[in-house]
Structure formats: C-alpha cells, structure tokens
Amino acid sequence: MADEHGRKWDRCLADTAVKTVTGISVGIVLSVLFFKRRTWPVSLGSGMGLGMGYSNCQHDFRSPYLLHGNMVKDQ
Amino acid sequence: AQYSLSPCYVSLALYKCLYGRAHPTNLQHHRHYTSGESSGAAKVVAVGLVTLGSSIGGTVLYAKWDPKFRTAVEKNIPYSDWLLGMALGPNPYSPVTAHKKQVSKFITPKYPTTPPDLTTNPLSRIASLEESLASSAKTTLQAIGAQEAALQAIGSHTHKLKEAMEAEVPPDQKSAQWRDLETALAERRSTVNDAGAALLKARDALDSLRSVIDKAKESKVAAVQPLVLAAEENLHSMVVDLDQAVTKVQSAESEAKIVSQYTELVNEAKRQFQKELSSLTPEIQANWKGLTGKLSADDLNALIAHAHRRIDQLNRELAEQRVREQVHIEAALEQQKLEDQKALDKAVHTATQHSKEEARLEQERKLSELREVMEAEMRTQLRRQAAAHTDHLRDILKVQEQELRSEAEQVLNSKMLEQETHYRQLTQEQLDNFTLDMNAAYARLKGMEEAIDSHVIAEEEARKAHQLWLSVEALSYTLKTAGSDLPTKPLESAVQAIQDSCCNNEFALALASALPEESLRRGVYSEASLRSRFNSLRSMVRRVALIDESHNSLYQYFLSYLQAALLFEEKQAMPPTQLTNEDLDPFKLLSYASYCLEHEDLELAAKFVNQLRGEARRVVQDWLTEARLTLETRQVVTLLSAYANAVGLGTTQAP
Numbered sequence: 111m112a113d114e115h116g117r118k119w120d121r122c123l124a125d126t127a128v129k130t131v132t133g134i135s136v137g138i139v140l141s142v143l144f145f146k147r148r149t150w151p152v153s154l155g156s157g158m159g160l161g162m163g164y165s166n167c168q169h170d171f172r173s174p175y176l177l178h179g180n181m182v183k184d185q
Numbered sequence: 186a187q188y189s190l191s192p193c194y195v196s197l198a199l200y201k202c203l204y205g206r207a208h209p210t211n212l213q214h215h216r217h218y219t220s221g222e223s224s225g226a227a228k229v230v231a232v233g234l235v236t237l238g239s240s241i242g243g244t245v246l247y248a249k250w251d252p253k254f255r256t257a258v259e260k261n262i263p264y265s266d267w268l269l270g271m272a273l274g275p276n277p278y279s280p281v282t283a284h285k286k287q288v289s290k291f292i293t294p295k296y297p298t299t300p301p302d303l304t305t306n307p308l309s310r311i312a313s314l315e316e317s318l319a320s321s322a323k324t325t326l327q328a329i330g331a332q333e334a335a336l337q338a339i340g341s342h343t344h345k346l347k348e349a350m351e352a353e354v355p356p357d358q359k360s361a362q363w364r365d366l367e368t369a370l371a372e373r374r375s376t377v378n379d380a381g382a383a384l385l386k387a388r389d390a391l392d393s394l395r396s397v398i399d400k401a402k403e404s405k406v407a408a409v410q411p412l413v414l415a416a417e418e419n420l421h422s423m424v425v426d427l428d429q430a431v432t433k434v435q436s437a438e439s440e441a442k443i444v445s446q447y448t449e450l451v452n453e454a455k456r457q458f459q460k461e462l463s464s465l466t467p468e469i470q471a472n473w474k475g476l477t478g479k480l481s482a483d484d485l486n487a488l489i490a491h492a493h494r495r496i497d498q499l500n501r502e503l504a505e506q507r508v509r510e511q512v513h514i515e516a517a518l519e520q521q522k523l524e525d526q527k528a529l530d531k532a533v534h535t536a537t538q539h540s541k542e543e544a545r546l547e548q549e550r551k552l553s554e555l556r557e558v559m560e561a562e563m564r565t566q567l568r569r570q571a572a573a574h575t576d577h578l579r580d581i582l583k584v585q586e587q588e589l590r591s592e593a594e595q596v597l598n599s600k601m602l603e604q605e606t607h608y609r610q611l612t613q614e615q616l617d618n619f620t621l622d623m624n625a626a627y628a629r630l631k632g633m634e635e636a637i638d639s640h641v642i643a644e645e646e647a648r649k650a651h652q653l654w655l656s657v658e659a660l661s662y663t664l665k666t667a668g669s670d671l672p673t674k675p676l677e678s679a680v681q682a683i684q685d686s687c688c689n690n691e692f693a694l695a696l697a698s699a700l701p702e703e704s705l706r707r708g709v710y711s712e713a714s715l716r717s718r719f720n721s722l723r724s725m726v727r728r729v730a731l732i733d734e735s736h737n738s739l740y741q742y743f744l745s746y747l748q749a750a751l752l753f754e755e756k757q758a759m760p761p762t763q764l765t766n767e768d769l770d771p772f773k774l775l776s777y778a779s780y781c782l783e784h785e786d787l788e789l790a791a792k793f794v795n796q797l798r799g800e801a802r803r804v805v806q807d808w809l810t811e812a813r814l815t816l817e818t819r820q821v822v823t824l825l826s827a828y829a830n831a832v833g834l835g836t837t838q839a840p
Contacts, residue, residue, distance in 0.1 A: 115725055115804055168739045174803055175734040 126163025133159025733799025
C-alpha cells in the first residue's frame with residue numbers, strides 16, 4: 111500500500127511534468143502563433159500546466175477522501 | 186567333709202527350717218555325724234545299699250502293678266525276667282507265652298481228635314471196608330485155590346497111590362510110578378502146607394474183614410449199610426467156600442489117609458512078604474517085581490509054596506477077619522458113627538452157622554430192603570409233604586411278593602418322585618446358575634465390548650487428536666515457511682488437512698473456517714517481513730503524518746514532508762500501559778509500534794498502528810491488513826494447536 115503513495119507521486123510528477131511541458135509547448139505555440147513570441151503564453155501555459163498537474167496531483171492524493179454521494183430520488 | 190551327703194544336708198536344712206536354732210544339739214549331733222570320717226564310708230555303703238534295694242523293690246512293685254512296665258523291664262534289662270519271675274511269678278502278658286498260647290490255640294482247635302479215628306468219616310470207612318473185603322477175597326481165593334490144589338494133589342496122590350497099589354504094571358515102570366508117587370507125595374505135602382498157610386491167612390483176613398464190618402456197622406450212615414451188607418454176604422460166602430474147600434480137603438485127606446493106611450498095610454504086607462521071600466530066598470535081594478528069568482525052579486517052587494502058605498495064612502486071616510468083621514465093622518461103624526456124629530455135628534454146626542449167617546444176612550438184606558422201601562415211601566411222603574410245603578410256600582411267597590412288590594413300588598415311586606423333584610430342582614438351579622453366569626458373562630462381555638469400543642473410540646479420538654495435532658503442527662509449520670519478503674505457502678492445503686482430520690469436531694472446524702481467506706489462498710507474511718516492511722513504511726508514515734481527510738492538499742503534503750524532515754522521535758519508545766491523547770501522535774505511535782515490533786509483539790504494534798488516522802492510516806492500511814491477517818491466522822493457529830494439545834492431552838492415557 112505504501113507503493114501507491116510512490117506511484118501516486120510518480121504519476122503526479124509525471125503528469126505535472128507533462129502538463130507543464132504541454133502548457134509550455136502550447137504557450138510557445140500560441141505565443142509563436144498568436145502572441146508574437148511573447149513569453150506570457152508560455153508562462154501561462156506552464157502555469158496552466160503546473161496548476162493542472164498540481165490539481166490533478168492533489169486530487170489524486172485526495173481521491174481516497176473524497177466522498178461521492180448519490181441522490182436517491184423518491185419514487 | 187567331702188562326703189557331701191545330700192540327704193544329710195537336706196535333713197540339716199530341714200532341721201534348720203523346722204527348729205531354727207532352738208536345737209543346736211541336734212545340729213551338733215548331725216555335725217558330729219558328718220564330721221566323722223570313719224562312719225562316712227559305712228554311711229555311703231549303707232545309703233547305697235538302701236538306694237539299690239529301694240529301687241529294686243520299687244521296680245518289682247511297679248512291675249507287679251503294671252505288666253507293660255514289667256515286659257519293658259524284662260526286655261531291656263537282662264536277667265530281670267528271672268528275678269521278676271522269682272518275685273512275682275510268670276508274666277501273664279509276656280509276648281512269648283502269649284505267642285505260644287496263641288500258637289497252641291491255633292493248632293489245637295484244628296485237630297481236637299486223633300486223626301486215625303475215622304468213625305465219623307464214612308467214605309474212609311467204606312474205603313477201608315472195600316479194601317479189607319478185597320484183600321480178604323483175594324486171600325480167600327488164594328486159600329481156596331490152595332485148598333483145591335491141595336485137594337488135587339491129594340487126589341492125584343491118592344489116585345497114584347491106588348494105582349500103584351492095585352495096578353499091575355510091569356516092574357520097571359513101578360519104580361517110575363513110585364517116584365511119581367513120591368513126587369506126588371511131596372507135592373501133596375507142599376500143597377497141603379501151602380493150603381494150610383493160605384487157610385490161616387484167609388481166616389485172618391476174614392477175621393479182619395469181620396472186625397471192619399463190625400466197625401462199619403457201628404457207623405450210622407445209611408449209605409454204608411448196603412455195602413456192609415454186601416461185604417457181610419461176601420464174607421459169608423467166602424467163609425462158606427473156604428469151609429467147603431477145607432471139608433473137601435479134609436475128606437480127601439481122610440480118603441488119602443485111608444488110602445495111605447491101605448498102602449501102608451499093603452507095603453507092610455509087601456515087606457512081610459519080602460522078608461519071608463528074602464528069608465526063603467536069601468540070594469534074591471532085589472525087587473521081586475523086577476525079576477523075570479533069574480529065579481530057578483526051586484526058587485520058584487519055594488516061592489509058590491511060600492505064596493500058597495501065605496495065601497492060606499491070609500485066607501485064615503481073612504476068615505478070622507470076616508468073623509471079626511462084624512465086630513470090627515461095628516466098632517468101625519461105632520467109630521465111624523462117632524466120627525460121623527462129630528463130623529455131622531461139626532457139619533451141622535457149620536451148616537447151622539452158615540444158615541444162621543445166611544438167615545441173618547437174609548434178614549439184614551430184607552431189613553435193608555424194607556428199610557429202603559420204607560425210606561422210599563418216607564421219601565415219597567416227605568416229597569409230597571415238601572411239595573405241599575413248597576406249594577404253600579409258593580403261594581405265600583407269591584402273596585408276599587405281591588405285597589413287597591407293591592411296597593417296593595410305592596417306595597420306588599416316592600423315591601423316584603423325590604429324585605425327580607430333586608433333579609428338577611438341581612436342573613433348575615443349574616439353569617439359574619447358568620443363566621446367571623451367562624448374564625454375568627454377557628454383561629461382562631458387553632462391558633468389555635463397551636470398554637473396547639470406548640477404548641477404540643478413545644483410540645480413535647486420540648488418533649484424531651493426534652492427526653489434528655499433526656495437521657495443526659503442519660499448519661503452524663507452514664506459518665514458518667514465510668520467506669523474508671514472501672508470504673508463506675498458501676495455508677489452504679494445511680487447512681484442508683485440518684478440516685479432513687477433524688471432520689466431526691465443530692470447534693476445530695469452526696476454527697479452521699475462521700481462518701481468513703487471504704491466508705488460505707495466499708498465505709500470510711511472517712512477522713519479520715512485516716517488521717521490515719514496517720520499517721520501510723515508517724518513513725512514509727512520517728511523511729504523510731499530517732494528511733487526513735481534511736488536510737490533504739499538496740501544501741499539507743509539503744508541510745508534512747517538512748515535519749517529517751525536521752521532527753525526530755525515538756526510534757523505539759516503550760509504550761505506556763495506558764494511552765493518553767498525546768500518545769496518539771503518529772510519531773509516537775510509530776515509535777511505540779516499532780518498539781513493540783522489535784519486541785515481537787505484533788499485536789500491540791498493530792494496535793498502535795491502528796491508531797493512525799488519515800493518510801498515514803491509508804498508507805499502512807495494507808500493512809495493517811497484512812498484520813491483521815497474520816495475527817488472525819496466528820491466533821487461529823494458536824487456538825487450534827492449543828485445542829489440539831488439549832484434546833491430545835485429554836485423549837492420551839497416562840502410562
């Protein structure tokens with residue numbers, strides 16, 4: 111069970127890295143394409159990537175604690 | 186004094202006792218006696234003699250009173266029997282005389298009378314009678330034969346004599362005749378002597394026979410009488426024959442006498458003639474019968490003359506004789522008469538005797554016949570009577586038989602009944618006993634069977650327990666097969682074995698089924714592996730110590746990581762007996778758990794680990810389950826083994 115933590119971390123980091131890179135790359139692309147090579151899409155993208163990754167990571171780490179409820183309609 | 190005469194001392198003591206010192210004079214007296222050397226020897230001798238005499242007298246008196254003692258004394262002491270015999274007379278109880286008396290008593294009654302007296306023995310009487318009869322008959326026959334022989338001899342002699350006298354045979358045969366005559370005479374003499382001897386013998390035998398017959402007549406046995414009678418008749422006939430023979434002999438002898446007289450006369454005449462002849466003719470000496478041609482005429486003439494003369498003389502004598510004849514004849518007749526009378530008397534006497542004897546014998550015969558008839562008659566009468574008696578007896582016996590039979594039958598019946606009842610009783614008893622025995626045996630058998638069964642059951646139980654124990658041991662062994670990081674072998678097979686071995690043991694079954702599935706399928710981890718795992722888990726737990734449901738952002742993660750990096754706790758801390766709130770800090774819990782693990786208390790460690798909350802708990806969840814699994818399994822196995830041990834202990838029988 112302890113491996114899962116490690117796995118989670120692995121996943122998390124990998125995912126974050128991917129997202130970040132993806133963000134950066136999208137930023138770069140966008141910056142190149144649309145925003146005249148400004149750095150702000152890259153940082154935006156990287157930030158968005160990081161954030162997404164971080165959020166994913168957090169969510170991944172939280173996932174055991176999340177409660178899912180179901181609405182039971184009276185019928 | 187050395188002559189320590191005990192009687193003296195005794196009497197001394199006695200005196201002292203009785204009189205004390207009141208009579209010193211007596212003591213002095215005694216002392217004087219004891220001190221006297223010269224009278225000591227005499228005293229010894231006197232005392233010795235007195236002792237001897239008293240002992241002998243005492244022995245004699247006691248022997249007189251007790252004969253057994255006397256015999257004992259006589260046996261043991263030599264010459265005592267002589268002394269005692271002199272003193273008391275012979276020993277009435279001595280074993281020798283008793284023996285002799287016994288012997289004499291034994292001997293004398295056997296032969297109370299002298300053996301030769303056979304008056305009471307008819308068979309011997311008869312035997313003697315017969316024997317004497319036979320002997321007398323023999324002798325009589327012998328006598329008769331001798332008499333006859335004598336008769337014959339006499340007859341022959343007489344005849345020969347007559348022949349010799351009268352017959353005119355030539356002279357040369359005369360000598361032969363005379364020789365014959367002489368031999369005949371000699372024979373006659375011998376036979377007559379023999380006859381006389383035989384006669385004597387016969388008469389003796391007859392006398393003895395008569396005596397025997399007389400003796401036999403005295404016996405009262407009836408069977409002897411006819412024999413006696415027959416013997417008497419035989420005797421009589423023998424006597425008669427003997428007498429007849431004797432008379433014959435006597436007559437022959439008388440005849441022979443006459444003839445001999447005649448011959449004597451003739452011989453005398455012849456001799457006379459011879460003398461005259463010899464006187465006349467002295468030359469001729471020889472037998473004149475033998476002469477034939479030797480005589481001359483003169484001689485012949487002389488002879489004839491002499492002969493004539495002789496004839497004349499003889500004629501004269503004859504005439505004279507004729508004259509005297511009557512007288513002679515009368516005298517002779519008288520003599521003859523007398524003799525005849527005598528003979529007659531004798532004959533009559535013998536005849537009367539014979540007739541008397543015959544009559545007596547006849548009488549006796551008749552008597553015996555009559556007696557026989559009478560006896561036969563009596564016998565028939567007696568037989569009749571006996572027949573009547575037997576008939577009567579038969580009737581009575583029949584009646585008695587009936588009575589006795591009925592009685593006996595009754596008795597028999599009663600006895601039979603008794604016996605039957607007794608028998609029935611016995612059989613019943615026997616049956617009862619048998620049934621009892623059988624029941625007892627059956628019960629025992631049953632008991633034994635039950636015991637055996639229970640034993641078998643017990644054995645079975647023991648076997649089962651053993652098996653259970655073995656399987657439990659196998660199970661616990663499988664627990665040990667855990668590698669360092671590998672779980673044990675799956676416990677399934679072992680559990681299966683347990684389940685097989687205790688198929689009807691609910692407790693064990695329950696326990697066996699209480700094992701968690703994971704352990705069955707996958708096996709459990711060993712404590713060591715858990716421990717090592719925990720050590721690796723510990724850092725993780727430290728890192729996520731702050732994370733729980735509410736605090737689970739990444740920032741918290743960062744903080745918790747920071748805390749883990751900065752916070753140092755004891756590696757192992759001994760857990761307190763009671764937990765407080767402060768102790769629920771993960772780090773403390775970890776150190777407690779670690780301490781417990783180090784001290785091989787997985788349970789407590791698990792308990793402590795169980796107190797972790799939040800993410801830490803999630804992180805150790807696996808470990809916890811594993812630990813729980815292991816603990817469970819171990820618990821179950823321990824229980825099982827304890828149970829198996831208990832069962833085994835219960836079933837094993839103390840030797």
